[in-house]
Amino acid sequence: MALLRPLDKLPMLNSAVLLLVGSDEALQQKLAEVILQEKKDFSISIHLATSLPLPSERDHLRPRIDLIVFMIDIKSKYSLKNVEASLAHVDASFFLGKVCFLVTGVGRVNACSIDTSAVCKLGETYCSPMIFCELELEGIRVATAQRLLRILQICAGQIPGVSALSFASLMRSCSCDDD
Numbered sequence: 715m716a717l718l719r720p721l722d723k724l725p726m727l728n729s730a731v732l733l734l735v736g737s738d739e740a741l742q743q744k745l746a747e748v749i750l751q752e753k754k755d756f757s758i759s760i761h762l763a764t765s766l767p768l769p770s771e772r773d774h775l776r777p778r779i780d781l782i783v784f785m786i787d788i789k790s791k792y793s794l795k796n797v798e799a800s801l802a803h804v805d806a807s808f809f810l811g812k813v814c815f816l817v818t819g820v821g822r823v824n825a826c827s828i829d830t831s832a833v834c835k836l837g838e839t840y841c842s843p844m845i846f847c848e849l850e851l852e853g854i855r856v857a858t859a860q861r862l863l864r865i866l867q868i869c870a871g872q873i874p875g876v877s878a879l880s881f882a883s884l885m886r887s888c889s890c891d892d893d
Contacts, residue, residue, distance in 0.1 A: 720779065728872075730866050741785065785818060789819045797815070812869050
């Protein structure tokens with residue numbers, strides 16, 4: 715049960731690796747398919763996991779992970795508990811711009827079983843950006859995929875002059891301005 719570390723492997727040229735962690739495998743699969751269909755000038759590899767830790771016997775085959783997206787379904791308390799348990803298996807240096815939380819199901823406020831303040835507190839605690847969306851809707855799923863793709867591109871070092879840490883601090887300062 716080793717911690718996931720962001721810099722323990724060498725990056726691959728013109729490629730990026732995304733890890734989606736969440737309990738709703740169907741939504742993970744839909745989002746991954748939309749991300750892969752988007753036009754991009756680098757290769758992308760997407761790995762899906764329902765929780766962490768990842769199996770250690772395949773660690774030597776696993777590529778360097780550039781971005782971890784924790785998916786929280788606002789309609790499921792189990793989803794939040796699963797993400798909270800998984801966070802213990804991520805090295806603290808990942809939280810320097812290489813983690814974000816994707817909160818799904820926000821279009822149906824009456825079906826929420828998680829208080830949004832608890833989810834926001836998670837983002838504040840781990841100094842990681844939060845993206846709220848409704849992945850059941852095709853248009854929003856495409857927009858979310860485009861946004862995640864751009865974040866992944868930055869985290870993988872594909873954008874000259876912009877680091878994952880500077881981008882994450884910019885996103886955090888913008889969200890603090892809204893308060």
